[in-house]
Amino acid sequence: MKAATAILALLISWVLPGRTVYGESEGDIANMPLSELELQLKTIDMELKQLSRYGLRSGVGSIGFRTNTYPDPDHTEWLKIDLRDESEIDEIILVPTIWRDSEDARINDAFPAEFHILAGKGGNDEGRVIATYSAKASDPARIAPLVIKLEKTKASWVKIVATKLTPRALDGLHSFQLSEVLVYSGDRNLALRKPVTSSRITLGPSHAWDESFLVDGFMPYQMNVPRGEHSLAMVSVIDDGIIPSFVIDLGSPHPVDEIRIHTIDQSDTVPQSILGDFALPKRILIEASDDEDFTDRRILWEYGWKDIYETGPIIILPIPTTSCRYIRFTGQELFISEYGDIHFSRMGFAETEVISGGKNIALNKPITANFLPQGSLGRLSALTDGGNLFGAIIPIRTWLGELARRHELTTRRPLVTGELQKRYARQKTRLNLMSWLAAIFAAGIAITILVDRIFRMRHIGRIRMRFAADLHDELGANLHTIGLLGDVALSSMDSPERLKNALRRSRDLTERTSKAVRHCTELQDASGLFGNLKGDMKRTTRRILADLDYEIIVENEDILDNLKPRTRANLFLFYKESLVNISRHSGATKLDVSLSAPGNSIYLTITDNGRGIEEEDQKVPPSLQRRARLLGATVSVVSPSSGGTRVTLSMRRKKFGFKK
Secondary structure (H helix, E strand, O other): OHHHHHHHHHHOOOOOOOOEEOOOOOHHHHOOOHHHHHHHHHHHHHHHHHOOOOEEOOOOOOOEEEOOOEOOOOOOEEEEEEEEEEEEEEEEEEEOOEEEOOOOOEEEOOOOOEEEEEEEOOOOOOOEEEEEEEOOOOHHHOOOOEEEEEEEEEEEEEEEEEEEOEEOOOOOOEEOEEOEEEEEEOOEEOOOOOOEEEOOOOOOOOOOEOHHHHHOOOOOEEOOOOOOOOOOOEEEEEOOOOOOEEEEEEEEEEEEEEEEEEOOOOOOOOOOOOOOOOOOOOEEEEEEEOOOOOOOOEEEEEEEOOOHHHOOOEEEEEEEEEEEEEEEEEEEOOEEEEEOOEEEEEEEEOEEEEEEOOEEOOOOOOEEEOOOOOOOOOOHHHHOOOEOOOOEOOOHHHHHHHHHHHHHHHHHHHHHHHHHHHHHHHHHHHHHHHHHHHHHHHHHHHHHHHHHHHHHHHHHHHHHHHHHHHHHHHHHHHHHHHHHHHHHHHHOOOOHHHHHHHHHHHHHHHHHHHHHHHOOOOHHHOOOOOOOHHHHHHHHHHHHOOOOEEEEEEOOHHHHHOOOHHHHHHHHHHHHHHHHHHHHHOOOOEEEEEEEOOOOEEEEEEEEOOOOOOHHHOOOOHHHHHHHHHHOOEEEEEOOOOOOEEEEEEEEOOOOOOOO
């Protein structure tokens, strides 16, 4: 629905009666979806290929009408066309005068910035406003006609009042200039060759500027339609003594109301090889008849011209409606070609149209002549084949409407392409951004996978290390303790009570060991293990060092009891492994243990009075190093000056729910 609305908006280029002409709308373009913009651009390009082109005239000829000049724009100038008879009008076309600037571009010259059009009847000099105009930014570049569509209005005169002038290119003075004014009723131009008055003060003689040139039918364009077949004009040498004429047979009587004579086409060579009056007789007599012998001949028009300003590419002659079958064109005062001392007469035309109700009824009709066409361009059929040097010949109103339409489309096309380029640029930016984001995302995934793999490998390593440490520290210590209890049992054979106690302790330890084996990978998950760190340390000390004198001091028990189970388990197993080492290697008789958690730290100090360690051998045993790494702690082993060995473990306790 939106696409149809957009295309319909393009097609509406006419001015409604009594309303202001504004031209193209730019707001709708910014709100169009991309697909509609692309469709509209294709539609514009396709339509431009079919529309008439700006084929501008060259050479010398009438330009049109201009008023007085002023240094500023705020002046009122007017022109009035007397249509003579009251008629129903439905369209007005204003053709601007055209200037070639210093960069070889074409612009309109002194086309008014603001004007309104009045229409009236008979003696009513006031009339009423039927259209107004206010220029847009694109209008100064307009070289196309301005087509003003009206509701059908009865009028016998039309008046154009310019209220804001524009500077003319010649000297920058402000003026009101037009090349042609056409007032249409259906397919007929009512303003053609009608009287014109204006506000202009007589400025002296000017061959190219005059009120009458506003309605002479000569415009600054050549008909250049990119459709139909190209056709070369008929040009023939006329023998001396012959008054050349040709007759078009319409086949049957038709009411004829207009004759159009297309003069020899000006080619696109630079410079031109012929003048605008080439092969055009000074006088052309046009007659009508219902009889092939013209016994009942009636003169339709006697066309004559005195200078080049009275000719043009299309000579349009309005005639009283006349019914006839045959139309005869007779050339008088022929064009003389001169090549040195050689002189000969020529006559030629590109096309002759006989108009009836807006339609060319002479199209492809047979032609007879009283002369034998001579030369390569002597085809009589070229006079009614409906084509010229550039393509098809179409009705004047249709032709000027296509030129106006071309202006609308060529004005709108840059707006559409500009908006498309903005959209494409934004899409490209977004695509680049998405590409970068995709690359970053892919890199992030790769890094995440790599980091995850590293963490997994490290986690597996820690599990293996913890598994080995747990087996060594827990099971190894328990087996060592069971061995010690076995020795006690053997030595207590004569003491039943002591033997019984050793066996009971050995039994408890085997159950604990069995439970530890089931949970050796995560000892903190074993229910009942390491629930009270201080109590566990004392029980283990009694089991492993039953014959030693020991003292255990624990401070900040509330903090220690709130440590994570894994941290408590690792801390306890570190202590237990230390006891096993003391039991095996120190030969000590006394043990002092201190465990505290001041501030954000934990300190464990184990001191015995054994044989000590030589200075060069003061290395931390691998089993203690492994357990310290699991705790994220540091450990040292020294022999104090008082003797024995001191093992010190220190670690930081993490806060905010991430305690070791």
